[in-house]
Amino acid sequence: MEKNYHKNIREAFITFLNHSTMKYFEFPFAHVDYKMILEDLLILSSANHVALNIYDGEKHALVTEEISSDEGQLKTLMEILGHPVKGKCWKLNEGDIIALKSKKLEKFPGLYELSDGEIPKTIASIIKAYFKIGDIYSIGLCHNDKLLGNILFFMGESNTLVDHEIIELFVHQLGIILLRKKAEEDLREKEIELNSVNEEMLSMNEELESSLHQLVAAEEELRDNYHQLKLKEEELKESEERWKFAIEGSGVGVWDWNLQTMEIHYSNKALEMFGYDEFEAIRIEETRDRVHPDDTKQVKKALAAHLEGETPIYETIYRVKCHNKEYKWILDKGKIVSYTEDGKPLRMVGTYIDFSERKQFEDEITKQKQIMESLFEYAPDAIARLDIQLQVIDINRKFTEIFGYNREECIGKHIDALIVYEEVKVEAEEINDKATQSMVVMAETYRKNKDGHLVPTIIRGGPTIVNGEIIGYHASYTDITERRKAEDRIKYLSYHDKLTGLYNRAYFEEQLEALDSYRYMPISIIIGDVNGLKLTNDVFGHLEGDNLLINVAEILIKGCRHTDIISRWGGDEFAIILPNTNEKEVIGICNRIKLECVQAKTEAIQISIALGYATKTSHTQKIREIIKEAEEKMYRHKLLENRSTRSQIINSLQTSLFEKSHETKEHAERMNNLGIKLGKRLGLNDNELDELSLLTLLHDIGKIAIPDSILTKPGSLTDEEWEIMKKHPEIGYRIAESSQELFHIADYILNHHERWDGNGYPQGLMGEEIPKLARILTIIDAYDVMTNSRTYKDPITHQEAINEMEKCSGKQFDPQITSVFIELLNEE
Known part of the structure; x- marks a missing residue:
C-alpha cells in the first residue's frame, strides 16, 4: 500500500512536470516568464525559496535574474547583504563550471559554502536564521555542454529535496526552454538583418532591371549617340558595383x-x-x-x-x-x-x-x-485539447482508456456533452467560467465515461495562449479511482481493528465524545475482558488466540443492537457504547452476551467474557467516571468468577482431549485406580495421593494442541510427526502453570515421559532427577496402554505386559517402583 501511495505521488509529480513544460512552450516568441517557472519549482521541490541565475560567459559569472521572494523579503535581504540581490554577479571558477555542467544536484550546508566565501560566515548565519534556511541545492541549466545558468533551491530547516530525478529532469527541460529563448532572439536578429538585405537586394534588382532597360534603350540609340551609350554603360557598371558591394557586405x-x-x-x-x-x-x-x-x-x-x-x-x-x-x-x-x-x-x-x-x-x-x-499522447493523465468554444480538437490515449471514447467520437463535440452528467452540470459550468476568465483550474470531482460509470478524477486545465491571445483551452483528467480506494481503506483501518473488524479505540474515543450529550442519555458503557486468552496463546498458539478474539467479536455483535458501538478496547478487552440505554436494558444485553458464550461451539476452549457495565443518567456525571465504574465492575466479576472460569476451561480442555484422541474416560479411571493402589503400597501421604490422582486424569492434557491427524493416525508416526507429538508434555506444563488448581502438578506433567536411563523427553532427566509421581505415572500408563486396545495396536496379555516391564526395568522404568508394581499386579 505504501509502495502504491509513493507510486501515486511520483506519478502526480511527472504529470505536473509535463503540464508545466507544455505551458512553457506556449510562452510568446523569445519570452520566458521566470516568475512562473520559479513558482512551479517551489511546488515541485517543496523549497522555501528558489533563485534563477543566468550565466555571463564574458564575465565568467552568474547573474541573479529572478528569486521567489516578495518585495519585503528582498528588501530585508538587501539590507543584510548591503547590495541588491537581482543583477548581482557571482564569480565562478573552473571547478564551479564543471560542477554545474554535470547537470546534477549539488548540496551546500549554507550560503558561505555556496558563495565560496564571498558572503561572510556571520552574514550567512544571519540570513540562514532570519529566513529559516536549511540545505541549499544547486543544479546547472545546460543544453548539451553549454552552460546557460543555474537554479538554487533554499530548503526549510526541517525538509529536504526528495525526488532528485524529477528535479533534474525538470531543469533539463528548462535548459531547452532557455536555449530556445536565446536561439529565438538570435533568429529574430538574423531575420531582421536578412529582411534588410532582401529589401536592399530587391531595390538593387529593381535598379539593375531599370539600368538594363536603360542599356537596351541606349543600344537602340547607339547609332545616333555612341557617346551617350558609353555614359549609360558607365552608370550601369557603377550600379552593378554598388549592388555587388551591398550583397558582399550582407x-x-x-x-x-x-x-x-x-x-x-x-x-x-x-x-x-x-x-x-x-x-x-x-x-x-x-x-x-x-x-x-x-x-x-x-x-x-x-x-x-x-x-x-x-x-x-x-x-x-x-x-x-x-x-x-x-x-x-x-x-x-x-x-x-x-x-x-x-x-x-x-x-x-x-x-x-x-x-x-x-x-x-x-x-x-x-x-x-x-x-x-x-x-x-503517452501522458499518464487523460488530456483534451479544446477550441475557443470548448469543443474537442484532440484527445490522447489515456482519455480513451479512462472515458472509452475514440478520437472520431470526440472531435467537434463539446467536452461537457461527453463526460459531464446532470448532477455536476453547475460545477462544470463554474469550471468553464474560470477557464474562460484565464484562471488555472483544479478540481477533484467525478466525470462520466462512455458506459455511464462515474470516474473519480482530478481536473486541471486553463487557457492555451499564443502570442498573448487565447486560442483555446486544455484539460487533463487524473483517474484517482485507486487513490480513492486506498483512502477508503486507510479511513476504514484508522477506525477499525484489523483482526476483529470492530471499531478501534480511536473511533471509540471519538464517538464517546460525540455521544456524551443530553440527547443520548441515558447512555451506558459495557467493558468486557476475554478469559483464557493467554492460556489459548500458550497452548494453541497466537493464531488460535486470534480466532478466540474473532469469535468473541461475533458474539458481541449478536448480543448487541445495531445502534450500539462495539470496539476492541485493548489486547483482550472490549468496550461498548449504548446510546439511550438504561440500566435494565444494559443488564439484558450483558445476559444475552453471556448466553451466546455458553452456546458458542469452539474446538479449543469454552468462550468466556467477564463483563462490567455502568449507566450515565445525569449531565453532571462525567463519562470517564462511568467508564471507570464499568471497568471496576468488570474486574470484580473477573475476580469472583476466576476460579470457576479456570475450572470450566480445564474441564473443557479435558473433554476436548477425550473427544479428539485415544485418551478415554475409562483409561483415566483405570489409571486413577492403579495409581491410588500403587501410591498407597509405596507409602505416599494423602496430599501426594491427591496429586497422583489428578495427574492420572490430566497428564496428557497437552495433547489438546496436537493435530488430530497425528493423534488418531492408525500407523506409525513419521520422524517429523513424532517431534510434534513429543511437545505435548511442555504444552501440558504451560496449561497447568496457568491454573492455581493444577500448577502443583505441572512438573509431573512435564516429566512423565522421562526415562530412568536418561533417554526420555523433553529434558532428558535421569534416575531420581525425575519427580517420583512422574516415575509412578510412567509405569502405570505403560501397563494400561499395553493391556488395552488402541486404534494403532492390539492389546497384549497381563503376563506379556509384566514380562515387558521387567525387561524395561532399570532402563525405561524406576526398578524399585517397577518391582513393587509387579508384586501388586501378581497379588491381584
Whole structure:
C-alpha cells in the first residue's frame, strides 16, 4: 500500500512536470516568464525559496535574474547583504563550471559554502536564521555542454529535496526552454538583418532591371549617340558595383548563371561560404554534382518551374557539399534577368544564404514538437485539447482508456456533452467560467465515461495562449479511482481493528465524545475482558488466540443492537457504547452476551467474557467516571468468577482431549485406580495421593494442541510427526502453570515421559532427577496402554505386559517402583 501511495505521488509529480513544460512552450516568441517557472519549482521541490541565475560567459559569472521572494523579503535581504540581490554577479571558477555542467544536484550546508566565501560566515548565519534556511541545492541549466545558468533551491530547516530525478529532469527541460529563448532572439536578429538585405537586394534588382532597360534603350540609340551609350554603360557598371558591394557586405553569396554557356560565376563570399579561396567559373554540371543526392530532385523541380515561367522566382533549401566534403544547408534564391531574341532564358542571377544554424534550430524545434506530442499522447493523465468554444480538437490515449471514447467520437463535440452528467452540470459550468476568465483550474470531482460509470478524477486545465491571445483551452483528467480506494481503506483501518473488524479505540474515543450529550442519555458503557486468552496463546498458539478474539467479536455483535458501538478496547478487552440505554436494558444485553458464550461451539476452549457495565443518567456525571465504574465492575466479576472460569476451561480442555484422541474416560479411571493402589503400597501421604490422582486424569492434557491427524493416525508416526507429538508434555506444563488448581502438578506433567536411563523427553532427566509421581505415572500408563486396545495396536496379555516391564526395568522404568508394581499386579 505504501509502495502504491509513493507510486501515486511520483506519478502526480511527472504529470505536473509535463503540464508545466507544455505551458512553457506556449510562452510568446523569445519570452520566458521566470516568475512562473520559479513558482512551479517551489511546488515541485517543496523549497522555501528558489533563485534563477543566468550565466555571463564574458564575465565568467552568474547573474541573479529572478528569486521567489516578495518585495519585503528582498528588501530585508538587501539590507543584510548591503547590495541588491537581482543583477548581482557571482564569480565562478573552473571547478564551479564543471560542477554545474554535470547537470546534477549539488548540496551546500549554507550560503558561505555556496558563495565560496564571498558572503561572510556571520552574514550567512544571519540570513540562514532570519529566513529559516536549511540545505541549499544547486543544479546547472545546460543544453548539451553549454552552460546557460543555474537554479538554487533554499530548503526549510526541517525538509529536504526528495525526488532528485524529477528535479533534474525538470531543469533539463528548462535548459531547452532557455536555449530556445536565446536561439529565438538570435533568429529574430538574423531575420531582421536578412529582411534588410532582401529589401536592399530587391531595390538593387529593381535598379539593375531599370539600368538594363536603360542599356537596351541606349543600344537602340547607339547609332545616333555612341557617346551617350558609353555614359549609360558607365552608370550601369557603377550600379552593378554598388549592388555587388551591398550583397558582399550582407554576408550573402551571389551567383551569376549564363544559361547558354552553362557557366556559373560566384562572388568571393559564395566561394568562401563553400570553402574555396579563389573566384572561378564553374560549369553547371559541377554545381549539380555538389547537391546532396537526397535533395537533387527538389532542386531540379524548383529550377524547372521558374525556367518554364510557373514561378516568379526560383527558391529552395538544400544541402551543398563544401570543399572539405562536408554538407551545408543553404537557402538558394534566383531570377531570370535576361532573355535571348527568341525569348529563351539567357541569364539568371541569384544568392546563397547560409541556412545551417536556422535549419539546426528548426530541426530542434521539430524534435521538441515531437517530444511534446509524445508527452501529450503517452501522458499518464487523460488530456483534451479544446477550441475557443470548448469543443474537442484532440484527445490522447489515456482519455480513451479512462472515458472509452475514440478520437472520431470526440472531435467537434463539446467536452461537457461527453463526460459531464446532470448532477455536476453547475460545477462544470463554474469550471468553464474560470477557464474562460484565464484562471488555472483544479478540481477533484467525478466525470462520466462512455458506459455511464462515474470516474473519480482530478481536473486541471486553463487557457492555451499564443502570442498573448487565447486560442483555446486544455484539460487533463487524473483517474484517482485507486487513490480513492486506498483512502477508503486507510479511513476504514484508522477506525477499525484489523483482526476483529470492530471499531478501534480511536473511533471509540471519538464517538464517546460525540455521544456524551443530553440527547443520548441515558447512555451506558459495557467493558468486557476475554478469559483464557493467554492460556489459548500458550497452548494453541497466537493464531488460535486470534480466532478466540474473532469469535468473541461475533458474539458481541449478536448480543448487541445495531445502534450500539462495539470496539476492541485493548489486547483482550472490549468496550461498548449504548446510546439511550438504561440500566435494565444494559443488564439484558450483558445476559444475552453471556448466553451466546455458553452456546458458542469452539474446538479449543469454552468462550468466556467477564463483563462490567455502568449507566450515565445525569449531565453532571462525567463519562470517564462511568467508564471507570464499568471497568471496576468488570474486574470484580473477573475476580469472583476466576476460579470457576479456570475450572470450566480445564474441564473443557479435558473433554476436548477425550473427544479428539485415544485418551478415554475409562483409561483415566483405570489409571486413577492403579495409581491410588500403587501410591498407597509405596507409602505416599494423602496430599501426594491427591496429586497422583489428578495427574492420572490430566497428564496428557497437552495433547489438546496436537493435530488430530497425528493423534488418531492408525500407523506409525513419521520422524517429523513424532517431534510434534513429543511437545505435548511442555504444552501440558504451560496449561497447568496457568491454573492455581493444577500448577502443583505441572512438573509431573512435564516429566512423565522421562526415562530412568536418561533417554526420555523433553529434558532428558535421569534416575531420581525425575519427580517420583512422574516415575509412578510412567509405569502405570505403560501397563494400561499395553493391556488395552488402541486404534494403532492390539492389546497384549497381563503376563506379556509384566514380562515387558521387567525387561524395561532399570532402563525405561524406576526398578524399585517397577518391582513393587509387579508384586501388586501378581497379588491381584
